[in-house]
Amino acid sequence: MTRPGIPQADPRAGYLAQKAEIDAAVARVLNRGGYILGPEVAAFEADLAGWLGVEFAVGAASGTDALALGLRALGIGPGDAVATVSHTATATVAAIELAGARPVLVDVEQTSFNMDPVALERLLADPSAHVRAVVPVHLYGRPARIAEIVDLAHRHGARVLEDAAQAHGAAVAGRKVGGFGDLAAFSFYPTKNLGALGDAGALVGHDPGLEAAARSLGQYGWRRRFVAEAAGMNTRLDALQAAILRVKLGRLDEANERRRAIAEAYSRGLRGCNLVLPSERPGETCVWHQYVLRAADRDGLARALADRGIGTAVHYPVPVHLQLAYAGRIAIGPGGLAITEQLAAEILSLPIYPEMSDVDVERVIAAVREVRG
Secondary structure (H helix, E strand, O other): OOOOOEOOOOHHHHHHHOHHHHHHHHHHHHHHOOOEOOHHHHHHHHHHHHHHOOOEEEEEOOHHHHHHHHHHHOOOOOOOEEEEEOOOOHHHHHHHHHOOOEEEEEOEOOOOOOEOHHHHHHHHOOOOOOEEEEOOEOHHHOOOOHHHHHHHHHHOOOEEEEEOOOOOOOEEOOEEOOOOOOEEEEEOOOOOOOOOOOOOEEEEEOOHHHHHHHHHHOEOOEEEOOEEOOOOOEOOOEHHHHHHHHHHHOOHHHHHHHHHHHHHHHHHHOOOOOOEOOOOOOOEEOOOOOEEEEOOOHHHHHHHHHHOOEOOEOOOOOOHHHOOOOOOOOEEOOOOOHHHHHHHOOEEEEOOOOOOOHHHHHHHHHHHHHHHO
16 A cells, blocks of 8 residues: 655645634634734734734735835835845745845855855945845744844844744744844745745834834825825735634744754754755754755755655745846845855755654655665
C-alpha cells in the first residue's frame, strides 16, 4: 500500500486542528451581521498588539497592502527611494511600487538570507541615493539584524518598515520582531505561522500619530465617514478573518514551538548529508516559517524527494530583479546582488507545519539521507 505523501505545507491541517473553535467564531460573526471592521477586528488588533508588545495594530486586507499602507503612513511616496532586498517574495517590491516609491535592492547574508547591514550601509552612505526608507525582511521566520539596521537607517535619516510577513513571534534577545522599526507589516496568508483562511494582514507600531495616519489612509483617507481628508486606499480586515485569527493567535506560541522542534530534528538528523543547514544566531529566536537548506543539484534533490512522496518548494526561484516585470528597471545598490543570485540556485524548503507528526519528520529525514547521506 502506497503511503500518502507529505506536503511542504498544509493549511487545512491547521484548520482541522482548531475546527470547532474556528467554526464557532465564524458562526458568531455571521450571526452578528457586521462583516467589515467592527468589534471582532478591534479585538483582534488589541490581541495582536499585546502579543507582539507594540502599542497598536491596524488590520489590512493583505500583507502587501500593509506594507504599502505603512510606507504611505510614513510619508513615503512618488520618487522616494526605498532600500530592500531581492531575495524575498515579490510582494515586498510590489508594495513599494504601489506606494509610488522606487525600490533599491541590496544583497543578503550567506547564512541568514536576510538583508546584509554592510551592503545597506554602503547604499545609505552614498549621498546620491537619497534613501528615505528601509524595508528589511525577516525571511523564513529568521530575524534580520534588525537593531543594527534600524540604527543605520535612523543615523542616515531613513525610516524603517519591517516586513515581518514570515516572522510571527521571531525575536531578538526576547523582543519580538515588529517592534523595532518605525512600523512593521504582517501577512496572514493561510500558510503563514499565523494564517487566516484567506488574505489578511496588519500594520503595527508604537507611534499614535502613525496609527491615526494608517487608519485614515486605509479607509479612503476618511477621518469621519464619507469625507476624505487625504487620497487613501481601501484595505480593511474583514470580521470573519479577524475572528479566525483571534482563535489561531491563542495557539500560536504552541505552534511555533512545534515548528522549532521540527527544525531541531531536521538539523540533528541531516548532519553529514553534504547540505548547508540553517541555524540561529546567539540571542535569536527563529519561528521557522520555512526550513530552508542549501544543496548542490537542488533540483535533482527535489525530484528525488518527490519520487519518495516528500513535498518541497523553492522560496524563491527567481530573484525579484531578474523577473520579467522588474528586470532592467529596478535599481541595485553598490556591490550588486551576487549572494542573492547564488542562493536562488541552491535553496530548498523542506516540509514544515505544526501538525506534522514525528513519524512524518523522521520520514523526511530518512528520505533526504537516502538521497544525500
